Amino acid sequence: MDAHLLDAARAATGFMPDDEGLFLHERAREAAPHGPLLEVGSYCGKSAIYLGAAAQEHGSTVFALDHHRGSEENQAGWEHHDTSLVDPRTGRMDTLPVFRRTVEDAGLEPVVVALVGDSPTVGRHWRTPLALLFIDGGHGEDPAHTDYETWAGWVQHDGLLLIHDVFPDPADGGRPPYEIYLRALEDGFTEVGAQGSMRALRRTSGDAGDPVSSR
Numbered sequence: 177m178d179a180h181l182l183d184a185a186r187a188a189t190g191f192m193p194d195d196e197g198l199f200l201h202e203r204a205r206e207a208a209p210h211g212p213l214l215e216v217g218s219y220c221g222k223s224a225i226y227l228g229a230a231a232q233e234h235g236s237t238v239f240a241l242d243h244h245r246g247s248e249e250n251q252a253g254w255e256h257h258d259t260s261l262v263d264p265r266t267g268r269m270d271t272l273p274v275f276r277r278t279v280e281d282a283g284l285e286p287v288v289v290a291l292v293g294d295s296p297t298v299g300r301h302w303r304t305p306l307a308l309l310f311i312d313g314g315h316g317e318d319p320a321h322t323d324y325e326t327w328a329g330w331v332q333h334d335g336l337l338l339i340h341d342v343f344p345d346p347a348d349g350g351r352p353p354y355e356i357y358l359r360a361l362e363d364g365f366t367e368v369g370a371q372g373s374m375r376a377l378r379r380t381s382g383d384a385g386d387p388v389s390s391r
């Protein structure tokens with residue numbers, strides 16, 4: 177990975193250990209020659225840099241989707257709350273200004289396109305095949321399963337699905353990302369790699385626009 181972008185990714189605020197970020201970057205380098213990349217859950221832009229570095233190398237684009245209001249676990253009183261990300265005007269979380277600066281300072285504005293909105297609302301209108309989908313949005317049961325159902329069907333044949341925070345042992349973390357990983361294995365995706373809690377799967381049956389299973 178480009179040294180300047182690697183420094184920027186490491187310095188960015190977020191939830192992506194370096195080994196998992198570099199794994200994400202390498203999978204994105206495989207996928208980027210074949211189409212656009214989309215992440216659900218951008219927060220302050222850390223994973224967007226690992227993805228954006230690959231997209232820049234191959235003339236692709238990263239769609240970085242987030243409503244920038246934080247997940248449940250980012251709200252006041254929860255484990256991952258950061259008071260510096262609260263808008264003093266409204267008292268609500270707002271990670272968009274930090275995301276924007278992170279992408280700008282990394283020089284990735286031509287490559288990383290922010291989609292600011294609620295994941296299922298944006299997804300209802302999405303029709304573009306994806307070379308890579310990275311799911312790292314809300315980690316609760318409904319948000320994780322809804323993100324999977326909304327977006328995984330847009331991965332093109334041979335495209336990649338990356339899921340973050342997959343913990344087979346419940347003692348290590350929440351269940352929903354693991355549950356959607358299991359659903360993907362049943363829905364025509366084949367595991368092709370893992371790093372920490374990150375799983376990479378390839379769509380080996382079906383194509384973009386073919387829906388995945390529903391609950």
Ligand SMILES: C[S@@+](CC[C@H](N)C(=O)[O-])C[C@H]1O[C@@H](n2cnc3c(N)ncnc32)[C@H](O)[C@@H]1O
Pocket residue numbers: 189190191192216217218219220221222223224241242243244245246247248271293294295296312313314319
């Ligand atoms: C774990 S963080 C993403 C971390 C990021 N990938 C990184 O590298 O640091 C999850 C993000 O998902 C976003 N999110 C949660 N539910 C969402 C929804 N329904 N629509 C859009 N974004 C959502 C939150 O705002 C939050 O920024």
